[in-house]
Amino acid sequence: MKLSGGCLCGFIRFTAINPSKPHSCSCDICQKHTGCQTAVWIEFDSGDVEWTEGGGTPSMFRSSTASSRAFCDRCGTSLGSIDDTQITALLSGIFDQNERAFFSPSSHSFQDMKPEWWRKIMPDIAV
Numbered sequence: 001m002k003l004s005g006g007c008l009c010g011f012i013r014f015t016a017i018n019p020s021k022p023h024s025c026s027c028d029i030c031q032k033h034t035g036c037q038t039a040v041w042i043e044f045d046s047g048d049v050e051w052t053e054g055g056g057t058p059s060m061f062r063s064s065t066a067s068s069r070a071f072c073d074r075c076g077t078s079l080g081s082i083d084d085t086q087i088t089a090l091l092s093g094i095f096d097q098n099e100r101a102f103f104s105p106s107s108h109s110f111q112d113m114k115p116e117w118w119r120k121i122m123p124d125i126a127v
Contacts, residue, residue: 002017004096008075012077019102022041024038024108026113026114037118038114041091042095059071059073067084
């Protein structure tokens with residue numbers, strides 16, 4: 001499966017193949033990175049992600065000892081997380097084809113960090 005997407009202004013674009021592990025996360029780092037209570041991610045081997053447009057590789061912010069957060073330095077769009085383990089996790093909202101059933105998360109990390117009001121809208125799922 002080959003997927004494509006990009007940032008809000010179109011400066012950063014990508015294609016990616018062999019997606020795996022669609023999942024959601026409510027950790028405080030994901031919340032700050034996306035501005036949302038829960039982020040939905042699709043993982044790829046970093047070698048399976050190609051940055052294709054004039055913007056090239058996105059700007060990075062080192063968010064932890066094992067990972068950096070990627071974003072467009074023109075429009076500020078949060079793009080994903082690039083781990084030191086050669087995993088690139090891209091946010092589901094930046095894909096051109098994100099309405100596919102494949103994008104439905106199969107697991108949820110850090111459910112305990114969801115605010116109580118968010119649990120009413122998005123209940124915890126069995127792990």
